[in-house]
Amino acid sequence: xxxxxxxxxxxxxxxxxxxxxxxxxxxxxxxxxxxxxxxxxxxxxxxxxxxxxxxxxxxxxxxxxxxxxx
Amino acid sequence: xxxxxxxxxxxxxxxxxxxxxxxxxxxxxxxxxxxxxxxxxxxxxxxxxxxxxxxxxxxxxxxxxxxxxxxxxxxxxxxxxxxxxxxxxxxxxxxxxxxxxxxxxxxxxxxxxxxxxxxxxxxxxxxxxxxxxxxxxxxxxxxxxxxxxxxxxxxxxxxxxxxxxxxxxxxxxxxxxxxxxxxxxxxx
Numbered sequence: 709x710x711x712x713x714x715x716x717x718x719x720x721x722x723x724x725x726x727x728x729x730x731x732x733x734x735x736x737x738x739x740x741x742x743x744x745x746x747x748x749x750x751x752x753x754x755x756x757x758x759x760x761x762x763x764x765x766x767x768x769x770x771x772x773x774x775x776x777x778x
Numbered sequence: 779x780x781x782x783x784x785x786x787x788x789x790x791x792x793x794x795x796x797x798x799x800x801x802x803x804x805x806x807x808x809x810x811x812x813x814x815x816x817x818x819x820x821x822x823x824x825x826x827x828x829x830x831x832x833x834x835x836x837x838x839x840x841x842x843x844x845x846x847x848x849x850x851x852x853x854x855x856x857x858x859x860x861x862x863x864x865x866x867x868x869x870x871x872x873x874x875x876x877x878x879x880x881x882x883x884x885x886x887x888x889x890x891x892x893x894x895x896x897x898x899x900x901x902x903x904x905x906x907x908x909x910x911x912x913x914x915x916x917x918x919x920x921x922x923x924x925x926x927x928x929x930x931x932x933x934x935x936x937x938x939x940x941x942x943x944x945x946x947x948x949x950x951x952x953x954x955x956x957x958x959x960x961x962x963x964x965x966x
Binding site: 747 | 961964965966
């Protein structure tokens with residue numbers, strides 16, 4: 709997929725585990741895992757807002773566009 | 779409990795009872811169709827090797843006159859009869875398997891979509907084969923064959939074709955539902 713999710717990078721910078729993030733964001737561990745591993749097909753704005761709030765970052769820190777040809 | 783919640787609870791329980799009632803009915807029909815298919819297979823072998831015992835068998839389907847006049851017509855008609863009865867038994871087997879494994883709380887999955895598609899293919903096949911058999915047997919009547927006792931096997935051909943078409947449409951819509959469900963499952 710052309711949209712790459714760099715959630716693990718931001719989590720490492722904030723020294724936050726997956727369990728802690730899922731508790732604070734209010735998503736299940738499996739949903740966070742789906743997002744982290746790049747299997748998600750879509751993300752709600754409300755979820756993105758909560759993640760950015762918890763990780764104190766911008767959406768661009770988590771989501772990156774990579775052209776498929778690259 | 780509010781009035782709306784109460785109505786929804788009653789409807790949900792009624793749907794469950796209806797579902798399980800239909801499951802039991804499907805099992806009964808499947809057993810009946812399996813017995814019929816088995817009896818027709820036995821009838822076939824007795825018609826070929828021991829025609830004098832046919833009168834004592836299930837359905838008493840006696841095609842020995844047709845067998846004497848034309849073996850091609852006999853085998854042709856019997857192959858249609860057997861194929862249609864076996865397809866009907868297979869159809870209800872798929873229905874039972876679907877009802878047994880389907881989870882009503884999460885019905886939109888690939889397995890259920892595939893089963894519904896298979897049901898539509900089987901139903902259409904039964905309808906088309908029955909229609910073709912009925913037309914062929916009508917032609918045989920012009921050649922002097924007595925085929926009055928065969929009408930019972932393909933009297934419902936048009937109903938099966940209609941049902942197959944409707945189920946095919948439902949299967950197509952269901953597949954779209956599965957795609958939407960999968961996308962929803964991967965939306966966080």
